[in-house]
Amino acid sequence: MSLIDAMVKPPPLTDLQKARLGILEPGLRAAVYSADYKRAKAVAADIQSVLRSTGHETRLMRSKTWLFEAALNAGELLTAEAGFRGIRAKTAMSTKVHLEATALLVVCLLRQKKISEAEPLIEKVLKGKTIKDAARRRQFIENVTARYQLESYISAVKDCAYETLIPDAVDADAIEAVKTKTDEELYAQIASALPREVLEFVYRVDRAARKQLTMVEILYLPSPVHTQQKIEQGRSFFASLKLVIWKSLCDPQSEIYKAWYTNGMAQVLSKKYYAIVVSAALVDLGFAVKAVAVPATALLMKLGIEVYCERYKPGEILDVRDGKA
Structure with a gap:
């Protein structure tokens, strides 16, 4: 029996509690999207002061899940892993909070390439019966498996290649690619540059x-034959990049977003921001490959910031909160 199970059902929230949570909880979720772990800790501490005195532990654990998701997005993997393990220990297996903490713990383990530890937890996530509504369960399965695929690409390419990436050269080649190549050709170019061991890791997950x-x-899932096609592999890898570049492009506080919002796309292109962001992300991953950087930059140029930021928002990949799945 979990600690929460052992407690008496808490009283209804007071109007004051509801008012404070109406401000604090959206603030905490915003910190998740912006990967602001420092801010998330401060807000989570305020939420704890609101909820703990009246014994609302389940709702408090939900806020803790957001807190450690912010840590995960900020790259604080060991902190996030310990946090999700703690939430799982304190919540009943039948709750959505437990399910989400388990699902995100898998993400932590995949990012550390601990696939043997992740596999039994993937079983718990996908075989669990927490979500009983058929339509919501289908959406949950689609969301979670898609998230794990993206995570497996990003994890597998780490420390695979260290070419020198010069943003000016990447930008020039990307502009030419925009003029001469279709999206499908760009995706295929990305796929052709992915090492075999990367694809094997993705297939294992x-x-x-x-x-x-x-x-x-x-x-509910794409056919394995479909996912093994080069265009689809390239498409999936490009989608996975949102896990490492979305904040740089789409956070309203980022230099690039401000430049686009204030001065339009012309300044973003003239400053070579797309090439800079993609090149920096690939270098940080340890997968500095020009044959990937150029088509990825070209695809961003074709999409534009506004479409990219809406279509590839990472926070919408895994969402079992508030009854959604």
Whole structure:
């Protein structure tokens, strides 16, 4: 029995508590999207002062999940891992909070390439019966498996290649690619540059997920043959980059977003911001490959910041909060 299970049901929230939480909880979720762990800690401490005195532990654990998701997004992997393990220990397996903490713990482990530790937890996430509504469960399965695929790409490419990336050269080649190549050709170019061991890691994570699902549930996912096609591999890798570049491009406080919002796309292009962001992200990952940087930059140029920021918002990949899945 968990600590929360052992407690008496708390009293209804007071109007004052509701008012404070109406401000604090959205603030904490905003810190998740902006990967601002320092801010998240301050807000979470305020939420704890509101909830703990009246024994609202389940809602407090939900805020802790957001706190450690902010740590995860900020790259504080060991802190996030310890936090999600703590939440799992304090919550009942039948709760959505426990499910989300488990799902995000898998993300922590994948980012550390601890796939053997992640596999049994993937089973718990996908075989659990917390979400009983058929439509919501289907959406949950689609969301979680998609998230794990993206995480597996980002994890697998770490420390695979160290070419010298010069943003000016990447930008010039990307402009030419925009003029001469289709999206499909750009995705195929990315896929061709992915090492075999990267694809094998992605397939292993995919298999770990599929074997937990029923025959009907497997039909919710793209065919394995489909996901092995080069264009789809490139498309998936490009999508995975949102996990490392979305904040730089789309955070309203970022230099690039401000430049676009204030002066329009012309200044973003003239400053070579896309090439700079992509090159920096690939270098940080340890996957500095010009054959990836150029088509990824070209695809960003084609999309534009406004479309990219809306279509690739990371925070919407995994969402089982407030009854959603």
